[in-house]
Amino acid sequence: MNELKIAVIGCGMIGREHIERIQNRIRGASVVAVCDVFEEGAKKGAAIAGEDVRVFTDFNEAINAPDVNAVVVTTPGQFHKDPILAAIKAGKPVFSEKPLANTAADGKEIVDAEMASGKHLVQVGFMRRYDRGYNQLKALLAEGKFGAPLVLKCTHRADGVADDYSTAMAVTDTAIHEIDVLPWLVDDEWDEVQCIMPKTSAKAHEGLKDPQIMIMKTKSGIVTVLEVNVNCGFGYDINCEIVCENGVMNLPCPSFPTVRFDHNVSTKIEDNWILRFIDSYDVEIQDWVDHALKGEAGGSSAWDGYVASITADALVKSQTSGVPEKVVTGGTPDFYKK
């Protein structure tokens, strides 16, 4: 293949962002088809993609169009499974926004279909694996001088959330990023996970428990302490500290000018996740394109996405049980071993 000719399935906010990204900053790929069950949505996507793009409301038609050779799935999570399965059936590489699917059962179905196809076709959009900071940490760990990681301390803080954000979504929408990126970072797997509830912030809406402290152990015994805090009020603040045997390393924050003003020295905290990880999205999509053009897959696999779902289910269970819950995956199939 010389160029990915992409059908984008789902033209909501993140879909339109990827269309804009691909058409302007990605080399080796173009959006040739856009699809949304709502024709109006599809047209919005087309307006960004440019005049030559074709517009669909049926994802099967879009995916199977002969000039399409790759698929981006940006529908809401519960509608990921069907277009991904269609892409696998068509033998076309498919990039799905996270999560892979909304239930572990759906995830299992995708994993099974991909294995049956015999080809690595699916990449899940956990963009943090492409963040420069996480990669700098991973490189430092690989140097060896810090020794083995023992404890991970992370924060996932957001300014605020919509009224329909639920206690469970602290796991499935928010912690899901750490659930995926941390085992990748330290080359390990989750063993058991627990959720502890501190006093709830007066700023959390009725019924929402916020902040939450998640304690997650890996198979080798690394303990992660993750603070999810989605009403912090001061910005989108992602931190990750790795306590190793010989030293401690911290994820860098995005760089902003340091300013002296009004009796303070200060640096801006990013407003939201789109801006915080905007560079990572570009790198992620370029990497997907580069891999797909060579018939390969990079980033998070369907299996990674499935395991993230299983882990999230265990954490949500612990939100109610209050005790540690086991993460049971049945073991990585040979197909997905690296």
Add this chain to the structure above:
Amino acid sequence: MNELKIAVIGCGMIGREHIERIQNRIRGASVVAVCDVFEEGAKKGAAIAGEDVRVFTDFNEAINAPDVNAVVVTTPGQFHKDPILAAIKAGKPVFSEKPLANTAADGKEIVDAEMASGKHLVQVGFMRRYDRGYNQLKALLAEGKFGAPLVLKCTHRADGVADDYSTAMAVTDTAIHEIDVLPWLVDDEWDEVQCIMPKTSAKAHEGLKDPQIMIMKTKSGIVTVLEVNVNCGFGYDINCEIVCENGVMNLPCPSFPTVRFDHNVSTKIEDNWILRFIDSYDVEIQDWVDHALKGEAGGSSAWDGYVASITADALVKSQTSGVPEKVVTGGTPDFYKK
């Protein structure tokens, strides 16, 4: 009283430091007697105190000497109780290094004796309450704009420890400082505490579990996550982050020049606890002297010291049980209410 005339009981390292401090940098106090069961030790103390000081090997004689009107107890922890009780009996203000006593039973005996005496005579040497940084945090919390504290995240890291440092001492020798200072900081009391064991560092000696993660809840629901890590290898590194409803605040580190050298911008981490809190010791002893001269007591009370022992016992129990353990104090007596 115009001047404290102090008998120092116990002339080990910390005793000799206090002698040096009092004779050189403290206003309103002088060491007039030094005591150690080992005469040689007492003489070492006297050599620092100056020629006019009297030397004792019996603490009762030293404490009851007519020219002595105040007592500093710097014996090993298991020998704190008797000289403190002697000072209470003599009606003389007494500063005891931490811990108040090595067992909760001993602590109870001291508390009962002090209440029976009807006077506040005992101060326990938890010097962090005098650290400028903790006091800056306490002042910021009092301003109110940050809202209620919800989560505390602390580290207590040391370069390394002696071979006889045991798993329990991670609580009784190390975490004991956070056990005392954190409830003071947020004006709350411990409710239940738990110890979680991550993978142990290859640098910990045989039999020692290190690092440890302590999860401690206050009565109002604040969750503390404390990393005790005494083989970190990079210095004495004390951190305290307070996550509040509207913002987050971090304890400042001691200030050192920032240097650019050999492809790094860096700042020194203090080598050990004596240097880390050296200013606090001076402030603490001056404050004790200032209070004692007015017939008052400041800092950590005997009750605070007793409660710290009870809390430590619960944490040590959790090191084995692995589950949260309750902190049961029976309630603060009126005598100690502020």
Add this chain to the structure above:
Amino acid sequence: MNELKIAVIGCGMIGREHIERIQNRIRGASVVAVCDVFEEGAKKGAAIAGEDVRVFTDFNEAINAPDVNAVVVTTPGQFHKDPILAAIKAGKPVFSEKPLANTAADGKEIVDAEMASGKHLVQVGFMRRYDRGYNQLKALLAEGKFGAPLVLKCTHRADGVADDYSTAMAVTDTAIHEIDVLPWLVDDEWDEVQCIMPKTSAKAHEGLKDPQIMIMKTKSGIVTVLEVNVNCGFGYDINCEIVCENGVMNLPCPSFPTVRFDHNVSTKIEDNWILRFIDSYDVEIQDWVDHALKGEAGGSSAWDGYVASITADALVKSQTSGVPEKVVTGGTPDFYKK
């Protein structure tokens, strides 16, 4: 134009870097021809560009090849003029690495040719105008709350330099970046410049004066203090502080993990200028491509490059005279006014 089909003239290190960049990360452009007076050099460039590229040793042939519609000039500085003039004559957009030319006379010739052509065809490769940090500073200044800039304090530090690096090159090779970017940053023009020589570092090679302090005044009276220090030994360290009426802002450094190790908290300083500004090069070339495809020009113009040469000449003169020297440009031609 749908796509830039580029001839790269000069296949040294920076030329090969641009070839790699364009072929892998730039959208809307491809290298179709490479040229170097040394055939071997041209072949090295071709090896990076890919199999379909054509190889030249005569820049006129390369520039005038019918399938070429844009030119990148990456020859040594003294050989910039001729290929740039050839591109102007051919009416093809040309990106020249900095400096525009090695003498102000050469620069003037290019400026005159471009004005005569009536089209904005030339962009000079001062990549700092594309650095995110400088752009964040420019945006903060535009917000207005900091008031007018009064003083600029900059450092341009490098680990070390080659043996043929001369005292004058501290201006023409090093300070030249600040000479271009600072007037752009504060929207002003240089008025007079002076070079002050401190004690020379023992690490500077025989005959080289290093460090140097350059004092540069703008027409509105902003005073710049620039430290050029090319034997600093600790990395490539670029700083820029803007002292305004109501506050001070500092250019951010590239972000790296903060690490605790060996009694220090530290962050890496970048090793060299290529890595320090690697993101800026990508943004710069993409921006040139985007502009050129629309028949426009962005970044530093030929006039900017010419003025930089004049300013550098004045600074070099002051290295000997020791007194402030005037920067005389004759005024910006209407053609180059924004």
Add this chain to the structure above:
Amino acid sequence: MNELKIAVIGCGMIGREHIERIQNRIRGASVVAVCDVFEEGAKKGAAIAGEDVRVFTDFNEAINAPDVNAVVVTTPGQFHKDPILAAIKAGKPVFSEKPLANTAADGKEIVDAEMASGKHLVQVGFMRRYDRGYNQLKALLAEGKFGAPLVLKCTHRADGVADDYSTAMAVTDTAIHEIDVLPWLVDDEWDEVQCIMPKTSAKAHEGLKDPQIMIMKTKSGIVTVLEVNVNCGFGYDINCEIVCENGVMNLPCPSFPTVRFDHNVSTKIEDNWILRFIDSYDVEIQDWVDHALKGEAGGSSAWDGYVASITADALVKSQTSGVPEKVVTGGTPDFYKK
């Protein structure tokens, strides 16, 4: 001497501060007499000093009182000379607030009197020599691994100034601290000094040139660039960067909690010079007391104070001349050589 029994001459703000300091935090000294030409002022001082202190309006009587064995001079600068001369005549150690005197001629008279007395009796209150940060820098320089200092870059910024603050006072009141502390820091002497005027801040009052850039060279060729900026509006901001052959070191700022709030990570800048250097004042006075009790003198000598005056005069001259002016001291007398 066992204890300094001090007469404080001048009971304005700084005088009253020293009285409070000595009576509460200094060991080995007490204020026994206070003096002010205004009886009411003297009584204010006495109210702080305590009931046993004697009150004078004639400084000669106070200094020569038989129970007085040491003197602190805290009158306005133009009235420093006479009480200092009286103390020298009485053979009593005298601590004078900075400056030694308001004119170099007065300074010379004091220096001559002290040399004639044959005893080191005078200490000038340049408290920065006692600041922990400057001492950390001096210790780092002494380690040697950074090599020789080549360039010093300092800021002396204040929130704002009174209406009677003049352009010359930027030197005599403000830069005077750097004039004294920097040669001590790098063990060198001033050779020539120059003042450069950038665009003036809109916040400076009518007639005041602010900020100012002072370029000061030492005899060994170290170049200092000092920004004096007394209308910065964001606090009292003292910085000092030492560029050495092998690295760069920066003076630490006072430590405050780091806070996350309202989309910023920030740290407080101190409000004013009293708070910024409050610890240094305590250390300075204790050191003066400790030296005086041993019949010695520490800190800045009368000669240091005299040389600071001469240097200030040269800088003020350059404010008008615009060119570098020589600092001519005639050479350090043997009496003052260390």
